[in-house]
Amino acid sequence: MNDVVLKELCLADGLSGYEKEVTRVMKKYMAPCVDEIRYDNLGSLVAYKKGSEPLKVLLTGHVDEIGMVVRSIDEKGYVHPHQLGTLFAHSLGAQEVTLTTREGKKLKGIIGTHAKDPQFQLNKDTIPVQDQIVDFGVYSKKDLEDLGVRIGDPITPSGYYQELNHPDFVAAKAWDDRVGAGLVVETAMALKDVKVAPDVYFAGTVQEEVGLRGAKTVGQMVEPDISIALDVYPCNDTTNDPKGEYALGKGCTICLADTSSIAHTGLVQYLEELCEKHGIAYQETMISRGGTDSGELHRVGKGSVNVSIAIPNRYVHTQRSIINRQDYQSALSLLVEFLKDINLEKLQALLASKQ
């Protein structure tokens, strides 16, 4: 796990619909490793590495993160935001955020903690997301307008990247889904001087959090035979979780099903066999709430052989979530071994496994 690359990815601001900062980081590290860099018309980045056989593999990590846009500014200078993606109300108060103006200026703000509802009970209730306001520490609306703030400006959680007390645990802003973007980049870097059979498309897809939109357009642009979405999955391994079987540190995750897609059974078994063969730690899970880019990728064109590989993530969709770098390493090893191993004959076998 390359902390230089990942830190740069996590610290970049890339709200759904405003992802350029993040794709620029991906481009910087991938350009020397691939044959061509393209974009779809929404701003998703697709790096292309030519292979020796006629099959197409698409790897995606979504570059957008959840956050808010400026809906209005009131006379006192508070910003009323509108969320993009699903924010959790109980984790917003007093958080620091960064607004990016059209000129690229970065302004820091604090999400307020005063409730609008007069019945609000401290320590019992949560302020609903639509009632939140952001305090930029100014005297009036004019102050903000003079700073260049406009309706529609993106507001993201302020950047954070911190290795914790055991070096395996790293907390950061936007692990969802900079971890996926990082895996895409590092796989391209690992294969820089390696010839593989498939044409590989390394993509940073936009607008996943608002409906898997970049996955759809990139999928339609590439028309892959095999697609793998790389994302986080919420784990349940803290002391406060009743179940606890899906945990940090047990390996990368082969996602069998979620609300957006069912994994291709042949591809699941093939990846698991690769893990066994190369001693790569993995776990399997399914979730009944949430989806990934696979939701679109598996049903583009005539469909694609698809699975999501996830990194377990604690405190998903909050400002500071935690992953375990061993899980990241496992995923990276698996992706590299997969791309070195897959070929046209194996693709035919995967297709035949459903026929």
Added chain:
Amino acid sequence: MANLEMLEAFCQADGVSGYEKEATRVMKSYLEGYCDEIQYDYLGSLVAHKKGVGPKVLLTGHIDEIGFCVKEITEDGYLRVHPLGGWNTRNMMAEPVTITTREGKKLPGIIGTDPKPGWPRDKAIPMEDVYVDLGVASKQEALDLGIHIGDPITPKAEFMVMNNPKYVNAKAWDDRVGAAIVTDVMRNMAGKTLACDLYCAGTVQEEVGCRGAKTVGQMVMPDLSIAIDVGGDSDTPNAPKGKAVLGSGAAICVRDNSFIAHYGLLWHMEKICEEHQIPYTTYVLGYGGTDSGEMSKVGAGSINLTISIPSRHIHSHNSMIHLNDYDAIVALLSEFVKTFDQSVFEKLKECK
């Protein structure tokens, strides 16, 4: 005429959403020799193609049935389940299921009935409290059977011809009946030269979001598409009385939540029924969705509607249809395909 042996083979195959191979293999066995080529999309949908010069017609029945997959094997060797498709848990209590392992082994299980302590007795238990009893003494016994997270769990039921032999009970009429109907239509075209390019498909993963309909639609890019699925009005003592009941023939669907019928095609279908004395009703489904939801809007769209077969007790282990309705839909679609050509297609397009 409906072939009971074929219908039983279709219904009894295990094929929950995402795990449909057993079922597509049955469908394939009845199509081989009756079409020019058999293709698959990348999700495993089966598409039989009879080449013809003319507009492209796609008829679909979805090959997947609702079921579950193994979410967890508990410490005592029970299974927790992840639903595939829409289930009301009250329809699951004490019902038998089949777990299919990766090696293809078939294992019996029973969905247990105990709610968590304190749960009101008359309230359906939540899906996360559902468990499958494998009849084993420990978790290790369950693991030794070869059961794995993700393994498909299929309802198990008897294929029963009822007291009036026109009424037949089975699991998975939804939508093996549609898959069988499109198979019979293709078989009826043997030896005929058509003025249209005919595709009959068993689409996968309808119950989890019409996913196979989308990929097959995108693969074929039809000019006209028809989904055949269960529906109609229930005529049980507790149901509000409608006209599209068992025995009333083909139920031509005006709309469901996923599509609105192309009215030109709808009137054309009614006309065929009138001319050939095929029993039918025209009805409105107030809820639900079918493959038409995807096929109608693929590419530049297709002229589309859904034809339903009246049914009872779908989305449970035991559902019922009437064989006259089956025959009516096969007759209607066969007549439609035989007479569909470029000029009929142009007239339908002009309606809009």
